[in-house]
Amino acid sequence: MDRLLFGDNQFFGVNHMSEEKARAQSMRFQDIQAVIDVLDNAYDEGVKTFMCTTHDRIALVCDHMRADPERYKDFHFYPCMPYAHKYANAVTEDGMIGALKRFMPDEGLINAALRGGMSLAKKDIEGITTLLVDAEMKMFTGLSTPVIFLQNVVVDLLLGLGFKEAFRIFADHVKKRYNAEPGFITMNMPMLLDVLEEQGIENPIVCSNINKIGFRMCGGFEAYEQALKTKKFRAIAMSVYASGAIAPKEAIEWVCQQPNIESIVFGASSRGNIRNTKELVDRYWPK
Amino acid sequence: MIRLAVVGLGKMGLSHHAMINAHPGVDVAAVCDTTGYVLDVLNKYTGVKTYTDFEAMLREVELDAIIIATPSSMHAQMVKAALDKGLHVFCEKPFCLDTAEGEEVTRIAAEKGLVSQVGYHYRFVGAFQEVKRLLDAGAIGEVTHVLAEAYGPVVLKPKGGTWRTQRAHGGGCLYDYAAHPLNLVNWYLGMPTSVGGSVLNSIFSQETDDEVFGTLYYEGGQSAQISVNWSDESYRKMSTKITIWGTNGRIYADRQECQVYLREVPESLPGFQKGWTVRYTTDLTEPVWFYLRGEEYSAQLDYFVRCIEAGKGGENVNSFASATETDKVISMMIADAEQGASFASGAAQPVVAKQKKGLMTSLFGR
Numbered sequence: 237m238d239r240l241l242f243g244d245n246q247f248f249g250v251n252h253m254s255e256e257k258a259r260a261q262s263m264r265f266q267d268i269q270a271v272i273d274v275l276d277n278a279y280d281e282g283v284k285t286f287m288c289t290t291h292d293r294i295a296l297v298c299d300h301m302r303a304d305p306e307r308y309k310d311f312h313f314y315p316c317m318p319y320a321h322k323y324a325n326a327v328t329e330d331g332m333i334g335a336l337k338r339f340m341p342d343e344g345l346i347n348a349a350l351r352g353g354m355s356l357a358k359k360d361i362e363g364i365t366t367l368l369v370d371a372e373m374k375m376f377t378g379l380s381t382p383v384i385f386l387q388n389v390v391v392d393l394l395l396g397l398g399f400k401e402a403f404r405i406f407a408d409h410v411k412k413r414y415n416a417e418p419g420f421i422t423m424n425m426p427m428l429l430d431v432l433e434e435q436g437i438e439n440p441i442v443c444s445n446i447n448k449i450g451f452r453m454c455g456g457f458e459a460y461e462q463a464l465k466t467k468k469f470r471a472i473a474m475s476v477y478a479s480g481a482i483a484p485k486e487a488i489e490w491v492c493q494q495p496n497i498e499s500i501v502f503g504a505s506s507r508g509n510i511r512n513t514k515e516l517v518d519r520y521w522p523k
Numbered sequence: 524m525i526r527l528a529v530v531g532l533g534k535m536g537l538s539h540h541a542m543i544n545a546h547p548g549v550d551v552a553a554v555c556d557t558t559g560y561v562l563d564v565l566n567k568y569t570g571v572k573t574y575t576d577f578e579a580m581l582r583e584v585e586l587d588a589i590i591i592a593t594p595s596s597m598h599a600q601m602v603k604a605a606l607d608k609g610l611h612v613f614c615e616k617p618f619c620l621d622t623a624e625g626e627e628v629t630r631i632a633a634e635k636g637l638v639s640q641v642g643y644h645y646r647f648v649g650a651f652q653e654v655k656r657l658l659d660a661g662a663i664g665e666v667t668h669v670l671a672e673a674y675g676p677v678v679l680k681p682k683g684g685t686w687r688t689q690r691a692h693g694g695g696c697l698y699d700y701a702a703h704p705l706n707l708v709n710w711y712l713g714m715p716t717s718v719g720g721s722v723l724n725s726i727f728s729q730e731t732d733d734e735v736f737g738t739l740y741y742e743g744g745q746s747a748q749i750s751v752n753w754s755d756e757s758y759r760k761m762s763t764k765i766t767i768w769g770t771n772g773r774i775y776a777d778r779q780e781c782q783v784y785l786r787e788v789p790e791s792l793p794g795f796q797k798g799w800t801v802r803y804t805t806d807l808t809e810p811v812w813f814y815l816r817g818e819e820y821s822a823q824l825d826y827f828v829r830c831i832e833a834g835k836g837g838e839n840v841n842s843f844a845s846a847t848e849t850d851k852v853i854s855m856m857i858a859d860a861e862q863g864a865s866f867a868s869g870a871a872q873p874v875v876a877k878q879k880k881g882l883m884t885s886l887f888g889r
Contacts (some may be wrong), residue, residue, distance in 0.1 A: 249759050252804060252805070253779055253780065253803050253804070253805070254779055254780055254803075255764075258759075287769070321760055392541070392813075392814065393815060394540050394541075395545070396538075396540070396544050396545045396815060397537075397541045397546060397565070398569040423815075424545075449805065451805050452814060453810075454810065454813055454814040455812070456810070475778050479803070479804075479805055480804065481806065
């Protein structure tokens with residue numbers, strides 16, 4: 237993995253600090269070309285991995301990259317699935333099972349229909365999970381997706397429920413079908429690491445908030461420090477600026493001092509901010 | 524260890540189950556739902572004991588507490604059965620569709636000294652707690668008006684077949700969305716003396732409302748306006764906002780931040796500035812033991828557990844008594860909306876009290 241990964245919150249009006257700012261961003265990035273321009277800036281600054289949700293609009297980015305393979309030959313997607321809000325709203329409208337049915341692939345593949353129908357009937361979570369993963373992965377066909385993530389809403393729901401086997405099923409499917417590394421995003425990193433270990437998922441890629449003020453690091457700051465020191469996993473730090481609560485230099489300097497962090501994922505809307513983060517990382521995180 | 528059961532495994536119930544199951548002080552002894560499918564999957568993969576029969580679960584499982592997250596039309600009966608068993612109860616909102624039933628279970632819980640709590644999670648959002656703190660400290664002087672809003676993209680087409688699309692079962696924008704800002708206004712200003720101008724409109728739904736507007740009137744001349752719409756796609760997810768005007772300034776809060784404008788800084792508020800002071804969620808939010816979908820959801824369950832451990836029934840935040848007040852305001856708004864507009868444009872125009880002659884007219888005559 238690269239040391240710097242580019243995130244996508246800024247493109248979809250996600251801002252943990254201000255709803256006004258979030259709205260301004262969603263206006264600015266309404267035209268997909270504005271998103272692509274920022275991705276081009278990042279790419280040209282040497283930030284070549286895009287860690288993105290499987291939001292419908294990402295499909296347009298995928299189309300753009302596919303159309304110019306020469307220009308984007310070093311560009312990687314790290315898909316993070318699922319985009320949870322579409323499922324949450326569907327559950328309100330159609331109920332749990334109705335929503336599930338709605339998101340089963342409907343391209344008429346006999347195989348998919350069988351796998352889905354049979355799985356639903358047999359209460360076999362493996363079939364359902366793999367089908368949902370495949371449905372979410374469709375937009376990335378032909379593009380490089382070396383790591384595929386399960387989003388924190390799902391990871392932490394499964395973690396809380398004790399649905400541990402699902403992590404194993406996801407990991408196996410992603411490796412087998414996409415030849416990719418499974419990744420897990422969580423707000424409860426120490427607790428998740430224990431479960432992944434128990435499930436025999438070795439040296440997992442785990443992305444969680446890691447920042448100097450301990451913002452959304454559930455289980456506690458010390459538990460995170462301890463995990464970074466002692467556990468065998470590949471850590472990705474997100475929310476390193478804690479939504480802007482920490483000044484960039486202070487934030488990056490601190491993260492770069494922590495042991496065992498392999499990558500930082502960050503979001504930015506301008507070439508200047510991308511360059512600043514890149515320079516700070518180059519300065520405080522010597523190779 | 525508190526032995527607890529979760530009843531109703533819809534959107535809220537399932538996430539409550541996940542959070543409370545991760546709580547170190549709680550053992551989830553059973554879950555109950557009418558959908559055998561979800562139960563079977565849970566049982567197969569997590570081993571939790573499952574029931575489709577609520578009564579049977581109450582009879583057979585040793586419990587201390589229960590989380591009820593069924594459709595609201597079922598709340599009163601289930602809460603009563605749980606209280607009769609001596610269980611502490613956390614119930615989803617809106618609490619009871621019939622306020623008389625709400626009052627009855629409130630009384631039973633109080634008599635038995637049991638912890639009773641309703642899932643109005645916005646009272647556990649740091650920014651909205653900050654508003655309460657500021658009001659209690661008299662930050663903006665005498666409050667004159669509150670604007671309470673909530674918008675989000677839930678019903679975006681004329682379709683849908685769950686209980687949430689039927690008002691008779693506690694579904695709709697008023698019960699599902701507006702209940703939250705109403706509950707916050709109740710927290711900040713108390714019970715209104717009356718309501719007026721209530722509008723419960725359908726945009727897409729056949730059997731319930733999609734937009735809600737209305738005015739609450741308070742003793743002392745204060746007022747609050749409610750503006751809620753759950754068919755607004757311009758919002759990514761539910762967004763609740765509160766604006767409060769007072770003689771010494773204004774407070775605005777949403778889930779992310781609390782912005783305060785003060786004309787003068789009271790001595791009780793060190794750290795605040797004349798003019799704007801903004802505090803963000805990163806600063807206002809207390810850490811939680813487990814995070815699923817916002818600290819407030821975890822925090823309210825942890826609070827429930829702590830109240831049980833401390834043997835503190837009755838005086839907790841979001842008690843049945845306080846949730847019943849919100850139910851009452853909801854009922855008042857339904858009744859008001861049914862009456863329709865208070866004054867029609869075709870009717871005889873009201874007589875406007877004549878103004879006293881001003882100084883200029885007195886001096887110079889006509």
